[in-house]
Amino acid sequence: MGITIAIDCMGGDHGPNVTVPAALDFLSRNADARVILVGLEEKLRAILPAPVPERVAIRHASEVVAMDEPPALALRNKKDSSMRVAINLVKEGEADACISAGNTGALMAISRFVLKMLPGIDRPAICAVLPTVKGHVHVLDMGANVDCSPEHLLQFGIMGAMLVAAVDHREQPTVGILNIGEEDIKGNEVVKQAAELLRNSGLNFIGNVEGDGVYKGEAEVVVCDGFVGNVALKTSEGLAQMLSTFLRQEFGRNLFTKLVALLALPVLKGFKRRVDHRRYNGASLLGLKGIVVKSHGSADAYGFRHAIERAAEEARGQVLSRIADQVARHVSSSSQAAAVAAQESA
Amino acid sequence: MGITIAIDCMGGDHGPNVTVPAALDFLSRNADARVILVGLEEKLRAILPAPVPERVAIRHASEVVAMDEPPALALRNKKDSSMRVAINLVKEGEADACISAGNTGALMAISRFVLKMLPGIDRPAICAVLPTVKGHVHVLDMGANVDCSPEHLLQFGIMGAMLVAAVDHREQPTVGILNIGEEDIKGNEVVKQAAELLRNSGLNFIGNVEGDGVYKGEAEVVVCDGFVGNVALKTSEGLAQMLSTFLRQEFGRNLFTKLVALLALPVLKGFKRRVDHRRYNGASLLGLKGIVVKSHGSADAYGFRHAIERAAEEARGQVLSRIADQVARHVSSSSQAAAVAAQESA
Structure with a gap:
């Protein structure tokens, strides 16, 4: 069928x-x-x-x-x-x-x-896939919901985990919640309460993931509200574009660097393939x-x-x-x- | 003196x-x-x-x-x-x-x-400097305040603009507010109200800046709450580390690629210098x-x-x-x- x-x-x-x-x-x-x-x-x-x-x-x-x-x-x-x-x-x-x-x-x-x-x-969420050092990560919500309650974030966790189970064939994927690690104040009230709900949800919840942990692959699913998720996604896009611009400029500086670029082409292609956003295209409305x-x-x-x-x-x-x-x-x-x-x- | x-x-x-x-x-x-x-x-x-x-x-x-x-x-x-x-x-x-x-x-x-x-x-804010395609940007708050009122964000805007005036000798730097651009819902209530306050503040306010606009250098000062700012900063750090790991791996793949890396060293050094986070070290407690x-x-x-x-x-x-x-x-x-x-x- x-x-x-x-x-x-x-x-x-x-x-x-x-x-x-x-x-x-x-x-x-x-x-x-x-x-x-x-x-x-x-x-x-x-x-x-x-x-x-x-x-x-x-x-x-x-x-x-x-x-x-x-x-x-x-x-x-x-x-x-x-x-x-x-x-x-x-x-x-x-x-x-x-x-x-x-x-x-x-x-x-x-x-x-x-x-x-x-x-x-209660609400649909947008789930995107991003590359990580270890493979890839599903992050939601990416912008459908700007103000989320702890219960919404719990539902995002359940949906994200089930999506990974369906497409990556991982029955108990790790789930983390995006948070900040400043010494004094670990996250806002909504995130703290959502973490509590996720901890008791039966999901494979691993706790807080900081911004850098997303790309380190600390969790297979990362939950956040749509405002934060959208900012994180767009910021990443902007940074990647800037780095790519700088790299191109440095390789285009003079005849020697252009020659080096030619030699480095297979390396740069290999690099590009690994972070090619087109391979991660397709966000799920869950x-x-x-x-x-x-x-x-x-x-x-x-x-x-x-x-x-x-x-x-x-x-x-x-x-x-x-x-x-x-x-x-x-x-x-x-x-x-x-x-x-x-x-x-x- | x-x-x-x-x-x-x-x-x-x-x-x-x-x-x-x-x-x-x-x-x-x-x-x-x-x-x-x-x-x-x-x-x-x-x-x-x-x-x-x-x-x-x-x-x-x-x-x-x-x-x-x-x-x-x-x-x-x-x-x-x-x-x-x-x-x-x-x-x-x-x-x-x-x-x-x-x-x-x-x-x-x-x-x-x-x-x-x-x-x-009312509250101190942490202001960091990040590189952009055009130069650099001051972003605050980076994690001192997880829940901010519109008035707090206005104060951040004033402080950030005055900091840029003091250190970059720019008397009327552009100020933007970090927001999301999803078609349906442009930001949350706090951000909308803060934008209104900033618009009437006498600062050189240019409106919303999306995540990717930060690195495009769309504004000289970008205002956000500490949760969002911290996530954006840490996510950027994580992405930069991942890209650097991938680049090193690709250049280390075999004898030929290692040789190319040697030739490319001046280019890669020039590139690295432009985004060297050490040059941007030092966040201001304002x-x-x-x-x-x-x-x-x-x-x-x-x-x-x-x-x-x-x-x-x-x-x-x-x-x-x-x-x-x-x-x-x-x-x-x-x-x-x-x-x-x-x-x-x-």
């Missing part, structure tokens, strides 16, 4: 020129997979080979959500956008997952409206009754294909039932504990 | 072995400066040349604050610690500034207790009635010397009176505005 991925082909900075070739590349590497390409049929056919390849279906959608469109307007007015139609396909069971490189806010709003939340989860993956808007076909792979892995690993089961287990053990406490105090 | 810097020689991972040579190097480059070396006299004399060089005074202090000592205990029990004695020298006007590589929490607690806050400033600079605990003599230079620049640039004046101006214009508003509504 194969899997089917619905692809919003119109989203992102490059639209079908990137999404369609990425989809075909994905199919050539995944014999069990089918794709439904969603968008302006004419544009899609112009890029697709004729006849349309096997395992490819086209679903026409007459509208496109603009990258800068206010999410509330996209939700209200664009009922036939490629983004919404792709999400509908997941809702109706025609696709196992959907993916878009479009407007993040709109994707979040429409997904939440169409798919609804899983029972026991907590919904359906698998939704967000690609970076500027992704090329290589990066977008990686994001499709991610959606496929989540479907194969049954991330949704894993999250639902774990939340149910957690809720029942909490209410048992509450019942015991009530009995003892009676 | 020269300046005098009090140096806690016992703090940090390496103590006098780093702090004393750094102080002597600093003196050789700053003919107008004197230093007071504070610590266990015997240990200091063992490292100093005999006779003690000109412009060097020794002040014995019998105790040392341990790096992992709870700040409250250090404050209560170690009245004769090198850290406290150095701060006392500032309080008593014998030194224009003091510097320590010791326990951050203790330095903060003792500075606040001994020196007190400047009028109109808001106190005295200049206090915190060096990284693991700094070597080169790094510690840079932190002493920083303390000296702050003293020469009269950062304290600049902050005090600006706060006074701000308070008077706010109360004028309030008076006008009251009159209008009457």
Whole structure:
């Protein structure tokens, strides 16, 4: 039994020129997979080979959500956008997952409206993958929620752990909470309370992870609120860009350094491959009754294909039932504990 | 008229072995400066040349604050610690500034207790300097305050701008507030309100700066709460370390790559110099009635010397009176505005 991925082909900075070739590349590497390409049929056919390849279906959608469109307007007015139609396909069971490189806010709003939340989860979270010295780390939330309660952070921990179980086949991944280590004041109240909840959650919780611990690979899942997560992610992007600029400038300084750069090319390529953000493209919108993956808007076909792979892995690993089961287990053990406490105090 | 810097020689991972040579190097480059070396006299004399060089005074202090000592205990029990004695020298006007590589929490607690806050400033903030594509940026707070009100963030903006005026001789530096740019939700309530206050503050406020904008040099001063600032700083440290590890590994892969590394050495050195964190060593504790600079605990003599230079620049640039004046101006214009508003509504 194969899997089917619905692809919003119109989203992102490059639209079908990137999404369609990425989809075909994905199919050539995944014999069990089918794709439904969603968008302006004419544009899609112009890029697709004729006849349309096997395992490819086209679903026409007459509208496109603009990258800068206010999410509330996209939700209200664009009922036939490629983004919404792709999400509908997941809702109706025609696709196992959907993916878009479009407007993040709109994707979040429409997904939440169409798919609804899983029972026991209050808010969706954006989970990204980052490289570490040891491999990679899943970090959430990356910007969906600016103010989080301890309970929200606990739910993020459960969702992140189940995502890692689904895609990395690690049944008890380590979970840490992002915190600061200043001697005087170890974190704010919300983080302290969330750590307490995580410690009693049955997850493999390892405690606080400081900023530098994220890239040291101290935990497989790192939980934080969306404000902090987004700042950490964007700061990292900015630093990496700056370092790459400086390195290029130093290698471009004169004829000798340019020659050295030529010799160093295989080394620099090897280095670049290890931190290539395109290989980590694809953030998961977790907590919904359906698998939704967000690609970076500027992704090329290589990066977008990686994001499709991610959606496929989540479907194969049954991330949704894993999250639902774990939340149910957690809720029942909490209410048992509450019942015991009530009995003892009676 | 020269300046005098009090140096806690016992703090940090390496103590006098780093702090004393750094102080002597600093003196050789700053003919107008004197230093007071504070610590266990015997240990200091063992490292100093005999006779003690000109412009060097020794002040014995019998105790040392341990790096992992709870700040409250250090404050209560170690009245004769090198850290406290150095701060006392500032309080008593014998030194224009003091510097320590010791326990951050203790330095903060003792500075606040001994020196007190400047009028109109509620809390001290830690301000660090980071390299950018365009030069450098001052970011505060880096971890002194985990929960900040909009008014605190406004005060950070004033202090940061005055610090840049003092040390970089830029009278109207640009000030931004660290925020996230997710389409749906632009920042939390505190940040929105703080932005409003900064917009009306008379500072050269340029609005939101996202994480990547910090290293792009979008503003000369970036304001954030201590939790976010600390995470951003530590995350950057972790990423830089990881990239450096990967680069070393790739250059160490085989005989050819090692040979290339040898050729590339001048390039890599030039690169390293541009992002050498030792050149940015020295975070300012702002808001106190005295200049206090915190060096990284693991700094070597080169790094510690840079932190002493920083303390000296702050003293020469009269950062304290600049902050005090600006706060006074701000308070008077706010109360004028309030008076006008009251009159209008009457």
